[in-house]
Amino acid sequence: MTEAERAIGTPDDQADETAGDQAEQLSDTADTADRADSEGRGRRRIPVLVGVALFAFVLDLVTKLIVVSQLEHRDAIEVIGTVLQFKVVRNRGAAFGIGEALTVVLTLIAVVVVLVIIRLARKLYSTPWAVALGLLLGGACGNLVDRIFRSPGVFQGAVVDFIAPQHFAVFNLADSAIVCGGVLIVVLSFRGLDPDGTVHRD
Structure with missing residues (x-):
């Protein structure tokens, strides 16, 4: 793959990367919420x-x-x-x-x-x-x-x-x-x- 192809990428690749980023963000948000909830209730x-x-x-x-x-x-x-x-x-x-x-x-x-x-x-x-x-x-x-x-x-x-x-x-x-x-x-x-x-x- 050339530098131009990597820079442009395909729509499917971009969609996969976007979906992966969103899933990771949701997971991080859920983990943060769980930690905050636990900290709020104490040990x-x-x-x-x-x-x-x-x-x-x-x-x-x-x-x-x-x-x-x-x-x-x-x-x-x-x-x-x-x-x-x-x-x-x-x-x-x-x-x-x-x-x-x-x-x-x-x-x-x-x-x-x-x-x-x-x-x-x-x-x-x-x-x-x-x-x-x-x-x-x-x-x-x-x-x-x-x-x-x-x-x-x-x-x-x-x-x-x-x-x-x-x-x-x-x-x-x-x-x-x-x-x-x-x-x-x-x-x-x-x-x-x-x-x-x-x-x-x-």
Whole structure:
């Protein structure tokens, strides 16, 4: 190709170059917008999520180890008379003893919940949402460990419950974390706050 041909070029070549330049500009604009949007919302709240989840998980695990070693096969301990007692109950169902015939299904649901929360963490810029999801994650992992490692078998294990209010089901700290996380998510949703930190109005 001569210098004149290169200078003039063909219409198709010019069109291709123009289209390529436009695509590159659009990509750069999108990247800039994404960076600006992320900077505007601050950093991802993954450390908050992980910290809350670890706290809930470790607290649940430690309390279960203590009550199993100290209270199982013994009389209940009265914390507030008969209104609140500590006694060990092995629960193969969901929170508060629901669905005892669905242990494997409940275990799989817990695994799915954990995976969904991990996926949501990539777009997590809201601290309240990080706390809520951290409570859910820690509680789900706490009971999931019981279902995997406790008798009668893998994915069929019975969860250790020990908090026994009067006229109410026996539960544990993992159940409490799950319920608190769920309630907080409902509140945040009603207030229009999304996990990515944006606020919407219906």
